[in-house]
Amino acid sequence: RGSMMANEVSTLAGYHYNDDEEESDGYEDGEGVTARFRSPIGIMVDKAGNIFVADDDNHCIRKITPQGVVTTLAGTAEK
Numbered sequence: 001r002g003s004m005m006a007n008e009v010s011t012l013a014g015y016h017y018n019d020d021e022e023e024s025d026g027y028e029d030g031e032g033v034t035a036r037f038r039s040p041i042g043i044m045v046d047k048a049g050n051i052f053v054a055d056d057d058n059h060c061i062r063k064i065t066p067q068g069v070v071t072t073l074a075g076t077a078e079k
Contacts, residue, residue: 011032011033012032012051012064012068013031013032013033013035013064013068013069013070014033014035014036014037014040014064014070026038026057026058026077027055027058027060027077029062029070029071029072030069030070031067031068031069031070032068035062035064035070037053037055037058037062038055038056038057038058038077039055039056039057039058040053040054040055040056040062041054041055041056042054048066049065049066050063050064050065050066051063051064052064052073055075055077058075058077059075059076059077060072060073060074060075060076060077061073061074061075
């Protein structure tokens with residue numbers, strides 16, 4: 001989330017689960033803020049600009065493209 005060069009913070013993708021929100025299950029692949037995460041704890045970026053996220057409570061590895069599209073690469077979100 002952000003750009004250090006421009007000194008701005010913005011959301012590329014995702015919506016972080018909040019325990020107070022009953023309508024959010026904390027897991028959804030999708031584009032931009034329609035995607036949802038639950039406890040993202042680690043990230044890495046490849047040469048193509050893709051971001052890989054360890055989504056801890058969903059037990060998944062997620063990929064965010066430079067365009068903000070989120071997909072699940074490994075794991076399954078189970079409650």
